[in-house]
Amino acid sequence: MSRSDAPAEAGHTRRxxxxxxxxAISFMSFFDLSVINVMLPSIERTLSAGNGAVQWVVSGYSLMFALALVPAGRLGDAKGRRHALLLGLALFVAASTMAGTAGSGTMLVVARLMQGAAAGVLVPQITALVEELFQPEQRGRPFGVLGATASVATAVGPVIGGLILALGGVENGWRLVFLSNIPIGVVAALLVWRRFPAKPPSGRTDHRPDLTGTLLLGAGIMLVILPVLQREQWKGLLPWLLVPIGFGVLVAFRSWETSDARRHPPVFDFRLLTHRTYRLGLLLGFFYYAGFTSLPLIFSLHLQYGLHRDPLHTGLTIAPFAVGSALGALLGGRHVERLGRPLISIGLVTVMVSLAVMTALTSFAGTTFSVVNAFPLLLAGVGSGLVITPNNTLTLSQVPKPDAGSAAGMYRTMRQVGSAVGLAMITATLLGAVAANDGSWSTALRYALGVEVGIVTAALLTNLADIIGSRRQPSAPAP
Structure with missing residues (x-):
C-alpha cells in the first residue's frame, strides 16, 4: 500500500x-503557548526587557498562531498534511533555536512570533487528519486524545517550566526550555516523513492560494487586536480608531471571499457558516478561549509578583488544573456522541462554579492560597475538558471532508483570536486593578476572575442557543 492511499486504506493500528x-506535535505547540507564564520574571531580569517586549512575548505567540491557521489549513488541503507538518516543524525548530539564544527582548519577540506562526501551521493539520482518517461516528476518541493532549500541555507547561527554571537557574533555565524543542522537533519530523500520508485529499483541482483574501484577513485581525496589545505604550483614544478600521477591513475580506472576482478557492469559506452548529461552535470557541486561556497566566502573575512565589511553586500550584484538563478531555471525547451539546453546558457551568469559588478565595496568601485553590483548579480543568473536546467534535461534524483543513483552520482561528483578545483584556484588568488599589494583587485577581466569569457566561448562552435550535430543526451530518 502506498503512502498516498493511506487515508482511505489505513487500518486501525496505522491510524x-x-x-x-x-x-506529540500538538503537545509541543501548546506547551510553548503556556510555559512562558512562569518564565516572564527570569526573562525580564536576564534581557532587561520592558513591559512592551514582555507583553509581545506572551501575546505575540497567540496572535501569530491565529493569523497562520486559515492559510495553513488551505496549504494542507493543497499539498498534503505531511508537507505542511514538515514545514511547520522546520520553522518551529528554527524559532526555538533563536529564542533559546536570544540576546535581547526584541530578538526574543521575533522568535516568539515565528514560533506562533509555526504552531499555526501545525495545529490545523492535526485536526484535519482526524476528519480524513476517521468516520464521523469514530471521531470522539481521537478528538478526546488530542483534546486531552492540548489541555495537559497548556496546563503542565508552567509545572515543567518551573522545574527546568529551578534546575537551570534564572540565567539559563528559560533558555533550556526553548532549546529542548530542537531534539523533539527533529524526531517528530522523522516520524512524520515515515508514517504520514503525502497525497492531499481529493475533491479539488485548484489549490492556488487566495493571496488577497489572506492579506485582508491578516490585516483585519491585526488592526483589531493591535490596540489591545499596545495599550500600555499607546495612550489615549486615538489608537483605538484602528479597531473600527480593522472591522472595516474584515468586512472587505468577507466581500472578497464571496465575490465573483476571486478566482481561487477561498481562504475562509463562508458557505460553511450556513451550518448552525458550525457557526455557533465558532462563536462559542471564541468566547470560551477569551475567558479561559488567561487563567494560568493571571494565577502565575499573582503568585510570582503578588505573593513572591518561585516558578516551581507557581507551576505546582497550577498542577491540579492539568490533571482535571486531561480527565475532562477524555470524558468529553468518550461521551460527546451520546450526550451532545448538553455535555458542553455541564462543562461551562462547572467552569463558572470553579471560577466563583476561586474569586471567594483570593484573600488567602502564601502556601495557603495554593492549597485552598487546588480543588477549584481541578474542577476548572475537568470543566474545560468537557467543553473543548466536545465542541471541537460537534462544530466540525457537519463539515464536508474536502473542506476539513479550511474548516479546522477557521475554527482554530476564532479560538486563537479569542485567546489573544482575552489575554490582553484580562491581563489589562489585572494590572490596572493593581495600580488602582494600592498594589493589592488579591483585589486585582478578584476583578480579573470576575471578567472571566462574564465571558464564560457568554459562551454558555451561545451553547444554549445551539441546543434550542437543534430541537427546532435537527442537523444533518456532514457528507
Whole structure:
C-alpha cells in the first residue's frame, strides 16, 4: 500500500500511530503557548526587557498562531498534511533555536512570533487528519486524545517550566526550555516523513492560494487586536480608531471571499457558516478561549509578583488544573456522541462554579492560597475538558471532508483570536486593578476572575442557543 492511499486504506493500528505522533506535535505547540507564564520574571531580569517586549512575548505567540491557521489549513488541503507538518516543524525548530539564544527582548519577540506562526501551521493539520482518517461516528476518541493532549500541555507547561527554571537557574533555565524543542522537533519530523500520508485529499483541482483574501484577513485581525496589545505604550483614544478600521477591513475580506472576482478557492469559506452548529461552535470557541486561556497566566502573575512565589511553586500550584484538563478531555471525547451539546453546558457551568469559588478565595496568601485553590483548579480543568473536546467534535461534524483543513483552520482561528483578545483584556484588568488599589494583587485577581466569569457566561448562552435550535430543526451530518 502506498503512502498516498493511506487515508482511505489505513487500518486501525496505522491510524492510531499517526494520531500518536500528531498528539506529540500538538503537545509541543501548546506547551510553548503556556510555559512562558512562569518564565516572564527570569526573562525580564536576564534581557532587561520592558513591559512592551514582555507583553509581545506572551501575546505575540497567540496572535501569530491565529493569523497562520486559515492559510495553513488551505496549504494542507493543497499539498498534503505531511508537507505542511514538515514545514511547520522546520520553522518551529528554527524559532526555538533563536529564542533559546536570544540576546535581547526584541530578538526574543521575533522568535516568539515565528514560533506562533509555526504552531499555526501545525495545529490545523492535526485536526484535519482526524476528519480524513476517521468516520464521523469514530471521531470522539481521537478528538478526546488530542483534546486531552492540548489541555495537559497548556496546563503542565508552567509545572515543567518551573522545574527546568529551578534546575537551570534564572540565567539559563528559560533558555533550556526553548532549546529542548530542537531534539523533539527533529524526531517528530522523522516520524512524520515515515508514517504520514503525502497525497492531499481529493475533491479539488485548484489549490492556488487566495493571496488577497489572506492579506485582508491578516490585516483585519491585526488592526483589531493591535490596540489591545499596545495599550500600555499607546495612550489615549486615538489608537483605538484602528479597531473600527480593522472591522472595516474584515468586512472587505468577507466581500472578497464571496465575490465573483476571486478566482481561487477561498481562504475562509463562508458557505460553511450556513451550518448552525458550525457557526455557533465558532462563536462559542471564541468566547470560551477569551475567558479561559488567561487563567494560568493571571494565577502565575499573582503568585510570582503578588505573593513572591518561585516558578516551581507557581507551576505546582497550577498542577491540579492539568490533571482535571486531561480527565475532562477524555470524558468529553468518550461521551460527546451520546450526550451532545448538553455535555458542553455541564462543562461551562462547572467552569463558572470553579471560577466563583476561586474569586471567594483570593484573600488567602502564601502556601495557603495554593492549597485552598487546588480543588477549584481541578474542577476548572475537568470543566474545560468537557467543553473543548466536545465542541471541537460537534462544530466540525457537519463539515464536508474536502473542506476539513479550511474548516479546522477557521475554527482554530476564532479560538486563537479569542485567546489573544482575552489575554490582553484580562491581563489589562489585572494590572490596572493593581495600580488602582494600592498594589493589592488579591483585589486585582478578584476583578480579573470576575471578567472571566462574564465571558464564560457568554459562551454558555451561545451553547444554549445551539441546543434550542437543534430541537427546532435537527442537523444533518456532514457528507
Amino acid at each position: 492510531w500511530r499517526i494520531i500518536t505522533v500528531a498528539a
